[in-house]
Amino acid sequence: MEVGQLQRSFIEYMGSLFNEGFLDAQFSQLQQLQDESNPDFVVEVVSLFFEDSERLLNDLTMALDQPNVDFKLVDAHVHQLKGSSSSIGAQRVKNCCVPFRNVCEEQNTEACLRCLQQIKQEYLLVKNKLQTLFELEQQIVAAGGAIPMMQ
Amino acid sequence: MNLGVGSVVKNMSGARCSVSWKSNDNNQFPAGLRVLVVDDDPTCLRILEKMLWNCHYEVTKSNRAESALSLLRENRNGFDIVISDVHMPDMDGFKLLEHVGLEMDLPVIMMSADDSKDVVMKGVTHGACDYLIKPVRIEALKNIWQHVIRKKKHEWKDKDFDQSATAEAGDRQQKPPEDVDYSSSANEGGNWKSSKRRKEEEDETEERDDSSSLKKPRVVWSVELHQQFVQAVNQLGIDKAVPKKILELMNVPGLTRENVASHLQKYRLYLRRLSGVSQHPNGLNNSFMGHPESNIWNVFFSMGLSFQALAATSQLPAQSLATLQAAALGRSATKAAISMPLVDQRNLFSFENPKLRFPEGQQQLNNSNKQINLLHGIPTTMEPKQLADLHQSSQSFGAMNMQGNSRVQQNNALLMHMPQQQPSRAQMLNETNNGSQVSRLHDHVTASLSSNGIPGALLSRSGGIVANVRGPVHSPVSQASPIVDFSLNQNTELQNNSFPLVRSNSGMSTMTSKRMLQEEVNSDIKRSRGFPSGYNMFDELHQQKSQDWGLSGVGSTFDAITGTLDVSPSMLVQQGISSMKRNGQNGSSPISNAFSSSREESGNVNPMGGNFLTVKAEQLPDASYQNNFFPDQFGQDDHMSALLKQQESVGPVESEFGFDGYALDNLPV
Numbered sequence: 067m068e069v070g071q072l073q074r075s076f077i078e079y080m081g082s083l084f085n086e087g088f089l090d091a092q093f094s095q096l097q098q099l100q101d102e103s104n105p106d107f108v109v110e111v112v113s114l115f116f117e118d119s120e121r122l123l124n125d126l127t128m129a130l131d132q133p134n135v136d137f138k139l140v141d142a143h144v145h146q147l148k149g150s151s152s153s154i155g156a157q158r159v160k161n162c163c164v165p166f167r168n169v170c171e172e173q174n175t176e177a178c179l180r181c182l183q184q185i186k187q188e189y190l191l192v193k194n195k196l197q198t199l200f201e202l203e204q205q206i207v208a209a210g211g212a213i214p215m216m217q
Numbered sequence: 218m219n220l221g222v223g224s225v226v227k228n229m230s231g232a233r234c235s236v237s238w239k240s241n242d243n244n245q246f247p248a249g250l251r252v253l254v255v256d257d258d259p260t261c262l263r264i265l266e267k268m269l270w271n272c273h274y275e276v277t278k279s280n281r282a283e284s285a286l287s288l289l290r291e292n293r294n295g296f297d298i299v300i301s302d303v304h305m306p307d308m309d310g311f312k313l314l315e316h317v318g319l320e321m322d323l324p325v326i327m328m329s330a331d332d333s334k335d336v337v338m339k340g341v342t343h344g345a346c347d348y349l350i351k352p353v354r355i356e357a358l359k360n361i362w363q364h365v366i367r368k369k370k371h372e373w374k375d376k377d378f379d380q381s382a383t384a385e386a387g388d389r390q391q392k393p394p395e396d397v398d399y400s401s402s403a404n405e406g407g408n409w410k411s412s413k414r415r416k417e418e419e420d421e422t423e424e425r426d427d428s429s430s431l432k433k434p435r436v437v438w439s440v441e442l443h444q445q446f447v448q449a450v451n452q453l454g455i456d457k458a459v460p461k462k463i464l465e466l467m468n469v470p471g472l473t474r475e476n477v478a479s480h481l482q483k484y485r486l487y488l489r490r491l492s493g494v495s496q497h498p499n500g501l502n503n504s505f506m507g508h509p510e511s512n513i514w515n516v517f518f519s520m521g522l523s524f525q526a527l528a529a530t531s532q533l534p535a536q537s538l539a540t541l542q543a544a545a546l547g548r549s550a551t552k553a554a555i556s557m558p559l560v561d562q563r564n565l566f567s568f569e570n571p572k573l574r575f576p577e578g579q580q581q582l583n584n585s586n587k588q589i590n591l592l593h594g595i596p597t598t599m600e601p602k603q604l605a606d607l608h609q610s611s612q613s614f615g616a617m618n619m620q621g622n623s624r625v626q627q628n629n630a631l632l633m634h635m636p637q638q639q640p641s642r643a644q645m646l647n648e649t650n651n652g653s654q655v656s657r658l659h660d661h662v663t664a665s666l667s668s669n670g671i672p673g674a675l676l677s678r679s680g681g682i683v684a685n686v687r688g689p690v691h692s693p694v695s696q697a698s699p700i701v702d703f704s705l706n707q708n709t710e711l712q713n714n715s716f717p718l719v720r721s722n723s724g725m726s727t728m729t730s731k732r733m734l735q736e737e738v739n740s741d742i743k744r745s746r747g748f749p750s751g752y753n754m755f756d757e758l759h760q761q762k763s764q765d766w767g768l769s770g771v772g773s774t775f776d777a778i779t780g781t782l783d784v785s786p787s788m789l790v791q792q793g794i795s796s797m798k799r800n801g802q803n804g805s806s807p808i809s810n811a812f813s814s815s816r817e818e819s820g821n822v823n824p825m826g827g828n829f830l831t832v833k834a835e836q837l838p839d840a841s842y843q844n845n846f847f848p849d850q851f852g853q854d855d856h857m858s859a860l861l862k863q864q865e866s867v868g869p870v871e872s873e874f875g876f877d878g879y880a881l882d883n884l885p886v
Contacts, residue, residue, distance in 0.1 A: 092352045099267045099355070107267060115260045145304055149330035150260040152352040 069211030076202045077214050083199070088192050093155030097215070112196055115154045119189055122147045126182055130175065140178060141170040147185070158188045247362030248273035251295060255285040255313065256302040256328075261351065265300065268355040282308035289321050293437060296323060297365045300349075303329035303336060311343045318344045318483060320438060322372075324364040328353055342490045344483070375460070375478030436476040445469065446480060455488065 067075075083089045100107040122143050129140045148163035162185040169177035203213050252274045256262045262278050269276040277296070279285040282305050289296060299317055303310040314325045327340040328349035340348040346364040349357050438446070449466035450458040460478035467477070 092354075095352075095354060096264065099264070099271060101271075104267065111260060111263050111267075114263055118258065118260055142304065145330060146258060149302075149351050150258050152330055153258070153261045153264050155352070 067205070067209070069206060069209045072202065072206045072209055073211055073214050076199070076206060079199060079202060083195055087157050087161075088195050090155045090157040092152065096154060109200055111154060112200075115150055115156070116193060118150050119147060119159075122150075123182075123186055123189065130178055130182060135173075135175050135178070137170050137173050137178075141167055144170060156189075156192045159185060159192055162188050247365075250274040250362050250365065251297045252276050252300060252361070253285060253289065253296045253298070254278045254300045255282055255305070255310075256280065257305045257307075258302065261302070261353075265353060265358070268353070268358050271355060272359050274358075281305075282310070282313045286313060286316055289317060289323070293321060296321075298324045298326065298361055300326045300328060300361070303327055303331065303340070311339060314340075314343045314345055319443075319487075322368075322436075322438075322479065322483070324368045326361060326364065344486060371482075372475055372479045375475050375482060436472065436480075438480055442467075442469065442472075443480075446477070446484070450481070450484070455485075 084093075096108050096111055104110075126140060126143050126147075129136060129143065144163050144166045148160055148167070151157075151159040151163065162181065166178065166181035166185060169181055206213055250272075252269050254262065254265050254269065254276060255278075256265065257280050259280060262280055266276050266278045277288070279288065282301070285299070285301070286308075289299070299313075301310045301313050305313075310327055310329075314327060317323050317325050324346040325344070326347040326349060327343075327345040328351055329336060330351040332350045337348050346368065347361070436442075445467045446463065449463045452466060453459075453462055458481065460474045460481055463481060464472060464474050464477045
């Protein structure tokens with residue numbers, strides 16, 4: 067595929083992610099932070115996010131699987147997930163955290179499990195989207211083009 | 218990039234500038250600001266680092282609060298500002314905030330994804346200079362330099378005007394003549410002038426405070442220094458303590474008035490926050506004034522308050538604390554006279570309480586009711602009901618202590634500048650019935666204290682104590698342990714004079730003994746009531762004896778104690794409690810644990826791991842004393858049996874309330 071086409075696909079795809087609420091302005095901040103001295107900054111941070119989130123989701127699964135659920139612990143994990151997802155602009159993941167914390171407070175295991183399920187889905191979605199985005203970037207670079215800057 | 222546990226990554230530039238940020242080329246101001254960012258979330262940490270880097274700051278990042286604190290301690294002048302997350306696994310962000318403020322006096326910015334008003338308020342009361350909500354935008358980070366300037370400006374002002382509470386709205390722009398006059402050193406004056414010139418040339422929209430160019434060497438408020446400071450403040454009276462007088466009293470070469478002034482300002486804020494906490498039941502207190510703390514407050518502020526207040530609210534909600542505190546505070550004025558004897562004792566409060574003896578207190582005790590000798594520690598208010606109540610609260614407290622063990626350790630270590638003590642503290646806490654004892658003592662002490670009319674003295678003392686426990690107190694999580702530790706330590710020291718026999722190592726015993734001491738001073742006959750029960754309690758304690766007790770030391774301790782007849786109040790207290798629980802002895806030996814570590818009067822380290830003890834340079838002699846008193850409770854050991862023998866001999870004395878007679882002579886060595 068030629069560079070121009072790749073770039074257009076990239077821009078379009080990026081736009082859709084913002085429009086559909088997968089990403090928010092914070093992600094743009096990340097992109098603006100990227101510069102010549104840190105050309106892979108966004109990929110780096112997003113990779114950190116993936117690792118951290120998967121760990122948190124595992125911890126959440128385990129915590130909610132206990133006979134006596136430690137809701138404080140669950141809440142702490144969700145809080146952390148909220149912090150990291152908001153930091154990279156994973157909006158829909160972050161938005162799942164708010165009701166999650168509410169049901170934690172209510173100590174409602176069933177509702178927590180539902181929230182966990184939902185958050186896992188959102189996480190997988192945004193992970194998929196971002197990986198697609200990065201692949202597009204790589205293709206553009208491989209084709210000799212420059213990655214378009216998003217406004 | 219992932220940071221290992223506790224790893225600290227130096228700034229991205231690679232070269233760490235060791236000189237003050239201010240010495241950088243002013244045209245690039247605030248470039249080079251040395252920022253330490255602490256966050257356990259690797260994603261956020263990386264993003265912050267990059268953002269700060271883009272702001273041309275020198276960034277050092279850490280994903281562990283402890284590592285960050287060590288780093289700060291090793292490089293006292295190596296950072297200008299700290300940014301810390303609120304929720305971290307190893308240490309609460311607010312606790313870190315307290316430590317940094319107390320030890321390094323750096324501006325700290327808190328941040329969190331949590332934007333609830335409570336948490337933000339907590340940041341304010343803990344002294345954070347700002348609170349950022351995640352996700353943090355780079356624009357928010359661009360202006361953090363203002364906090365550094367502001368802080369330096371206030372320090373400068375303190376020095377100038379000798380005010381402990383500099384007006385926050387003070388003029389940011391200092392006039393040149395004033396600066397010159399107050400220049401404490403040629404360098405600072407020179408820097409200021411030259412930097413001022415440079416600043417004028419800078420293209421800055423905001424006026425910058427001239428004091429920002431001044432780099433004052435940071436004074437390390439070590440444990441000893443802070444202790445001296447607190448002593449001086451207590452001597453002067455918290456309301457009359459002005460930096461100049463404090464400085465004179467402290468008589469520390471090289472310490473400037475401005476150092477004292479800024480430290481006093483923090484200290485006052487700290488006290489205000491502590492006293493204000495109890496006043497706001499639904500406020501920020503709730504988050505960090507957990508039950509453990511309420512117990513501690515009881516200890517500190519409940520003196521003179523009726524025990525019922527405590528008993529009624531065994532969990533010591535903020536309201537009760539407020540009541541207690543208000544009452545205590547209210548009485549302090551009237552109790553000034555009575556508290557006099559305690560004042561001296563107060564002075565002994567400190568992180569390091571080296572002195573175990575309180576000659577004055579001891580004399581008083583001896584001179585007062587003969588029966589008091591042994592009763593000193595006996596809480597007059599100790600009654601079954603109270604004990605039961607204590608039991609309740611102690612349990613909750615104990616639970617909290619357990620939780621807070623790690624924190625306590627950290628806090629205590631940090632506060633006491635004795636990091637090595639942490640493990641011992643852990644031991645101690647673990648060995649004892651974690652907190653149950655402590656809590657009991659607390660409650661007991663509180664109860665006994667309440668019966669005493671020493672609110673003033675205690676308050677002032679607590680002021681000192683509070684200062685000592687500053688660190689732990691602020692941790693939202695169960696801080697009971699640390700607080701207890703401190704209070705116990707301090708009490709121990711007080712009690713030392715009066716209760717030589719007490720061998721318990723636990724800080725708790727010390728604490729109670731101290732309280733008792735105070736009670737004694739103001740004591741009335743009621744106290745004697747407690748004696749029998751107290752003694753019983755001790756017996757029970759002995760029986761419950763925890764394996765961790767340094768029984769071996771008991772004997773030796775006893776010897777050491779021989780000289781002093783004073784029965785540590787804590788001992789008595791324990792007795793009271795133990796008597797309550799006679800039936801269930803083995804199950805609960807919180808008090809015994811507290812006393813378990815037998816210690817010699819001077820400088821023994823509590824075997825218990827010295828949560829309290831290690832913190833203080835000297836061991837809490839009281840603890841050791843207490844052990845001696847209750848040989849029965851040591852029955853589980855050879856020592857126990859030996860003690861039991863003593864106990865028997867002690868029996869008769871018990872009725873006389875004269876520990877003098879029985880305790881020392883009969884206790885096995």
